[in-house]
Amino acid sequence: MISKKHITDRFVSYVTIDTESDPKSETTPSTAKQWDLANALVEELKSIGLEDVSIDENAYIMATLPANINEDVPTIGFISHFDTSPDFTGANVKPQIIEEYDGKDILLNEKESIILSPDDFQDLRQYKGQTLITTDGTTLLGADDKAGITEIVTAMEYLVQHPEIKHGKIRVGFTPDEEIGRGAHKFDVSKFGADWAYTMDGSQIGELEYENFNAAGANVVIKGKIVHPGYAKGKLVNSMYIAQDFINSLPRMETPEHTSDREGFFHLHNMNGDVEKTELQYIIRDHDREHFEARKEVMIKLANDINSQYGKEVITIDIKDQYYNMREKIEPVMHIVDIAEEAMKSLDIKPLIKPIRGGTDGSQLSFMGLPSPNIFAGGHNFHGRYEYVPVESMIKAVEVIVKIAELTTKYKA
Template sequence: MQHIIDRFISYVTIDTESDPNSDTTPSTEKQWDLANKLVEELKNIGMQDVTIDENAYVMATLPSNVNYKIPVIGFISHFDTSPDYSGANVKPQIISNYNGEDIVLNKEKNIILSPEYFDDLLLYKGQTLITTDGTTLLGADDKAGITEIVTAMEYLIKNPHIKHGEIRVAFTPDEEIGRGAHKFNVKKFGADWAYTMDGSQVGELEYENFNAAGVTIKIKGKSVHPGYAKGKMVNSLLIANQFLSLLPKREVPQLTEGYQGFFHFYKIKGDIELTEIKGIIRDHDRDKFDAKKELLAQITDDLKENYGDEAITVEVKDQYYNMREKIEPVMHIVEIAEEAMRKVNVDPIIKPIRGGTDGSQLSYMGLPCPNIFAGGHNFHGKYEYVPVESMQKAIDVIVKIAELTASKYMK
């Protein structure tokens, strides 16, 4: 288990935060640091055809060790971390034999990881947890996934008696800003199907995700001296508030779960003359997703009647779609993963992703790609943690998927 811990820590202590405001790939130069490290590590463990392209996409091959034809399968994780919280100077803490009580992440700042608030912690009593020090995120999303893929490949190389077909692995930049699959070369990757190791709780197996769109609202006003403003001033901040008040009150992240979609407006910046609002819309159901976009258009039209056609512009840009329609025709790839979990004593938790992964876009690019747990919790913030035993289970699942795929195509 120490081998897993050491590898994971070597990844998370490299800052790879992505930047949504950058137009380069990768979006931050520092992502190259881990990408290049992974290239060398893949070569050192014995992987073949190790490549890194001009956009920092890393790919490698584990050749088949059987003499019959098996579909080529892949495993994918991303190496960037979310810009929602700092990924610089990560100082992981190791909690051995977790006792089920509060964990003091940072005594000086009184930052506590408590099972009273994060009750999932109680699933891992007696296990080894890796946490933050309360000042950064951890980066288990998705460096736990990278750790699991590399370690599983290393295990298969060292244990050639485990029969498997050709396996391709890939590590991508910029997933956290929605671009992880944008420059992924599916043809070069050459797999029949793949799995992203990017889920959370041990056992998660997901082949449904949100339909997603980004929203930018710009509202123009007119600034006039407030003492002489009657009939003249148009306050864009107040129009922005009016716009948001016309959205469904309960269709927000904090009040939804399961298949329920939402509007989420997360940034507002402005003054009397110009206000800009940034947000997203999400829904698993395509018709409901489209209805949300139509509602934004209707609110815009209604407000334009009061404030003029030039007052409000709304840009809605689709980001990704529910991969379910691409996975259902090849459900055997989900069934193999489910069987693999059961064979290594993991109870599958099959549920929709309330988010997206590289796999959602890759599925529409011709690479069906369900998502498997990586083991971490509380992603994108200072309360992030991962049980080492969950990472070991993910490694076991990867190995078992490879083994099962080979056995199912044995002649």
């Protein structure tokens, strides 16, 4: 259906454009270089035959593939993001193409002795004999989520070229800044005008996700008192010791490295301090809404208990919700998940239905009125030098998009 060379060339053309986002920026997009790919995508969408192609002042891209049937069927959407994570550099990406992968170690970078090994990343073994695209060991690859963009553009191109495949109206959306949690912030759901959508932003082939973490961020500030250490008895209050008490009082096994599946956690991801002041930054995650609220209460109660011990406020805590589990918005319209599952099964892809241990644009979009489950884009080991994507997985994702478009014609708008 889709040639390996065609989809590989398209993917490589995207990942070699640096689109790293910046959480410290207050603009949208957060980096000017995201416009480079955004503007190129606009022209490409026009060139493959889509209509109503637009890009707004914040670099949100939308386009339409008109229906080729007269029946009144739902309008569906496919959405991906074009920024890459600031966790690891996305500048000067030099993709390497490994034909007929032999199942053994892949030398990414001889000079720095960087190896992508199935001993460390066991998922590699399932792609023996396939074509892999990897990094050169010095950058991330950008399959998150340029694989998703590649798949959506390729699927729309295929549908334009094959009018015998019947489908309703399809909307396409590409966003900036998903990697810093802002991908859906300025997405115009009413302008998009779809009944539901699918984000093509999952990992390995077969993934189908319609639930994610409830999420909050907590900023904990501990105040101390500095006094000359030679005369400090009964006077000095070391904020770092109080911070240590706070950290150690949270459940030690309820952290990312000790949890999986639907288990939630407290994650201390940054700390900075001296005697007078220490700041702790946490993220709080849980799939269950009641457990999520309970986790926030645990942190607040702990801060209050420590303040009581000192007889004054030495700890302040500010907790802000970030996003919620999209499951509560998708369960009432579960047929949209059923369609994706049927599409995969019809293509001999085993659906891997599991909760996302993270967030997704689909979560925010679902709460904005656009239910949006997440489908695999094929990549692995996102946000780092060991990232890779099998070309065959991208081709399968294209086939899933096309099949979803076909299956949706069985439903009435």
